[in-house]
Amino acid sequence: MKLFNQLINNKLNFFDILSVLLFGILPISIIVGNASININILLIDFLFIFYCFKFKLWSWLKKDVFLYLITLYIFLNLNSLYSYFILSENKTGSFFADEGTLRSFLFIKFLLLVFAFSTLLKDDKILRLVHKSWFFIITIIIFDIFFEKLIGKNIIGNISPDGTRIVSFFKDELVVGGFIFCFGYASSIYFINNKEKSKFILPVILIFFLVPLSVFISGEKSNFLRSILLFLAIVYFLKKNKQYFNYKILMISMFFLISCLLIFNKSILEKYKEPFKRFSDKRIITNKTEGLRFSNSSKDIIENFGAIKYFAHYDIAIKIFKNYPITGVGNKKFRVECAKEKYFDTKTHFPHFGCITHPHQIHFEILSEQGILGYLLILGLIVWFSIKNIKMCIKNKNIYHFSNTIYVIIFFIPLLPGGGIFSTFNGILFWTIFSLVNLNYEKK
Numbered sequence: 001m002k003l004f005n006q007l008i009n010n011k012l013n014f015f016d017i018l019s020v021l022l023f024g025i026l027p028i029s030i031i032v033g034n035a036s037i038n039i040n041i042l043l044i045d046f047l048f049i050f051y052c053f054k055f056k057l058w059s060w061l062k063k064d065v066f067l068y069l070i071t072l073y074i075f076l077n078l079n080s081l082y083s084y085f086i087l088s089e090n091k092t093g094s095f096f097a098d099e100g101t102l103r104s105f106l107f108i109k110f111l112l113l114v115f116a117f118s119t120l121l122k123d124d125k126i127l128r129l130v131h132k133s134w135f136f137i138i139t140i141i142i143f144d145i146f147f148e149k150l151i152g153k154n155i156i157g158n159i160s161p162d163g164t165r166i167v168s169f170f171k172d173e174l175v176v177g178g179f180i181f182c183f184g185y186a187s188s189i190y191f192i193n194n195k196e197k198s199k200f201i202l203p204v205i206l207i208f209f210l211v212p213l214s215v216f217i218s219g220e221k222s223n224f225l226r227s228i229l230l231f232l233a234i235v236y237f238l239k240k241n242k243q244y245f246n247y248k249i250l251m252i253s254m255f256f257l258i259s260c261l262l263i264f265n266k267s268i269l270e271k272y273k274e275p276f277k278r279f280s281d282k283r284i285i286t287n288k289t290e291g292l293r294f295s296n297s298s299k300d301i302i303e304n305f306g307a308i309k310y311f312a313h314y315d316i317a318i319k320i321f322k323n324y325p326i327t328g329v330g331n332k333k334f335r336v337e338c339a340k341e342k343y344f345d346t347k348t349h350f351p352h353f354g355c356i357t358h359p360h361q362i363h364f365e366i367l368s369e370q371g372i373l374g375y376l377l378i379l380g381l382i383v384w385f386s387i388k389n390i391k392m393c394i395k396n397k398n399i400y401h402f403s404n405t406i407y408v409i410i411f412f413i414p415l416l417p418g419g420g421i422f423s424t425f426n427g428i429l430f431w432t433i434f435s436l437v438n439l440n441y442e443k444k
Contacts, residue, residue, distance in 0.1 A: 012126070015051055019120040022047065024133030026432065027183050031169045034424040041109045041428065048116035060115040065438055068381050069111045075377055076104040076331060076422075079370060083330025100332040103422055110421075110431040117435035118442045127439075128194075134187040139207055141180060144168050145214045149265075164271040165219035175425060177220030178418075181227045182429040184211035185403055186436060189234065193400035209254070216258060219271045222416045229413075233406045234399065241397045310360055310417050316343045317364035321371070328371035331422060334358055337368075360417045378421075382412055389437050392444065401440035407433045 012020070022044045029040035052058060060066055080101040121127045145166050148154040160167040160174065168176040188208035191200065215227040231254065239247040262269050316338045320329055329337045337343075338355035359365045366375045386409050393401035411418070411430055419426030 015047070015120065016123070016126050018047055019126055020129045020133070023117075023121060023130045026428075027134055027137045027179070030179060030425065030428060037424050037428050038109070041113055044116050044120075045109055045112040048112060048120060051120065057119060060119065063115075065385065066111075066115065068384070069114065072377055072381065073104075073107055073111055075374060076107055076370075077101075079327050079374060080104040080331050082327055083333055087324070087329060087333075100330045104331045107422060110427060113431055114435045114438055117432075118439040121439060122443065127190075131187050131190045134183050135191070135204070135207065138180065138184050138187050138211075139203075141168060141176065142184070142207065142210050142214045145176060145180070145217055149217050162219070164267050166217060168218075174218075174220070177215040177218035177223040177227075178426070178429060180211055180214050180218070181223050181230075182407070182433060184208075184214070185227075185230060185234070185407065186433060189400050189403040193398060209250070212254065213257060213261075216261065217268065219268070221272065222418055225416065226410045226413065229410055230403065230406055234403050237399055237402050241399075313356055313359040314361060314364050316355065317359040317361070317368040319343055320368040321364075324368075324371060326371045326373060328367065328369045328374060331369055334365065334368050358420060358423070360419070361415065362412060362418055362420050363414050365420045379412075382408065385434075385437070389441055392441055396444075398440065401437065404433050404437045404440065408437055 022040060026040060029036040052060075080098070080103075084098055084101055121130060144154050145168055148158075148160070148166050148168060153159045154166075154168050156169065158167050158169065158171060161172050162174060165174045166176055167174060170176055170179075184207065188204050188211065191204040192208060195201075212224070212227040212231045215224045218224075235247045235250055262272065317334065320334065320337050320343070335355070335357045343355070359368060363375075366378055370378070386405060389401065389405040393399075393405060408430070411421075411433075421427055421430045
C-alpha cells in the first residue's frame with residue numbers, strides 16, 4: 001500500500017508505473033518459477049520496445065555493449081544451427097522444437113532486458129522505488145531463512161528436502177542462497193550508496209550485514225564463498241574511500257557470528273566440514289543422492305580431491321570439449337552428449353554421476369557447449385565490460401556500481417560449482433546485475 005501511494009504521489013506516467021511494477025516484482029517472479037520469470041521478462045521487453053517506438057529512442061542500438069551482445073546472439077544461433085544440422089546424430093522432432101535452438105533464439109530476451117533497465121529505469125526516482133520493492137522482498141526472505149533454520153520449516157510450511165539446506169519459498173528448489181546473493185547486495189548497497197536518512201539507514205546496514213550470513217545458513221557453500229568475497233570487496237571499497245562505516249567492526253562482527261554458528265549449530269558445522277572430510281576420511285561412504293565417496297586408505301590428496309561429485313561433471317565436459325573444441329556441441333546439448341557410452345568411465349569415482357543437465361560450472365559449460373569460439377567471445381565480453389566499469393566506479397567512488405560489477409566478475413570464478421548465464425534461473429540473476437552495471441555506466 002505504501003508503495004502504491006508513492007506511485008500516486010510521485011505523479012508518475014503510464015510507462016513509469018508499469019516499469020516500477022514489472023521490475024519491482026522481478027524477485028517474486030523468480031520465486032514463483034521459470035514460467036513466471038519468462039512472462040515477466042517478456043512483459044518488460046515488450047514495454048521497452050513500445051517505449052522506444054513511441055519516443056523514437058533507438059540510440060541504444062549503437063552502443064558498444066549492444067554490438068557485443070548482438071554478436072554473441074548471432075553466434076549462439078549459428079552454433080545451434082551447426083549443432084542441429086551437422087553434429088546431431090538423432091534428430092527427434094522438428095528444428096524449431098529443438099531445446100538448444102530455442103534457448104539460443106530466446107537469448108534475445110536477456111539482450112533486450114539489459115537496455116530495458118538502462119532506458120526505463122534511468123530516472124532515479126523510478127530506480128529507487130524498484131529497489132524499495134526489492135529491499136522489502138529480501139527482508140522477508142532473510143527473516144524466513146532464519147525462521148526455517150530455527151523451526152525446521154519456512155513460514156508457509158515448506159520443508160527442505162535436505163536437512164542441511166534451506167528451501168524457504170522455493171518449494172523444493174535449494175537456490176535461496178543464490179537469490180539472496182543477487183538481490184540482497186543490490187538492494188541494500190543501493191541505499192547505502194545514496195546515504196539514506198538515519199531512520200532508514202540502520203535497517204539497510206542490518207540487511208547488508210545479514211546477506212552473507214543468510215547465504216551461509218542456506219547451506220550453499222559455493223554461493224557463500226562468493227558472497228564473502230563480495231562482502232570483503234565492498235568493505236575494502238568503503239575503507240579505501242573513507243566512507244562512514246567502521247570496516248574493522250564489520251569484519252570482526254561477521255567472522256564472529258559465522259564462528260558462533262559453526263560452533264553452536266551442528267547441522268551447519270557438518271555441512272561446511274563436508275569438503276574437508278573428503279580429504280581426511282579413510283572410510284568409503286557412497287551416497288547415491290549426494291555422490292559422496294572417501295578414500296579407503298591413506299591415499300594422497302589428489303585422489304580424495306577427485307572424489308568430489310562435481311569433478312565427474314567436469315571430466316565429461318572436458319572430454320566433450322576435446323571432441324568438439326571449436327564450436328562445442330551446441331546450446332543445451334551437454335545433457336544429450338554426456339549420455340553417450342564413450343563418456344562412461346569406470347575408472348572415475350562416480351561413473352554414473354557424470355551425465356546431468358549441465359556441468360555445474362560456467363567455464364566447463366561454455367567450453368563444452370560453445371567451444372573455444374564461444375568461450376573467447378563470452379569471456380572477452382566479461383573482461384572488457386568489467387574493466388571499463390571498474391574504472392568508472394572507482395573514479396566516481398560509487399559503491400553501488402562497484403558492488404554490482406564485482407558480482408559480475410565473481411559469477412565467473414573458475415572451478416566453483418554454479419549455473420550458466422543462458423538458463424532461466426541463473427540467467428535472470430546474472431543478467432539483472434549485468435543490466436544494473438550497464439545502467440550505472442550509462443548514467444556516468
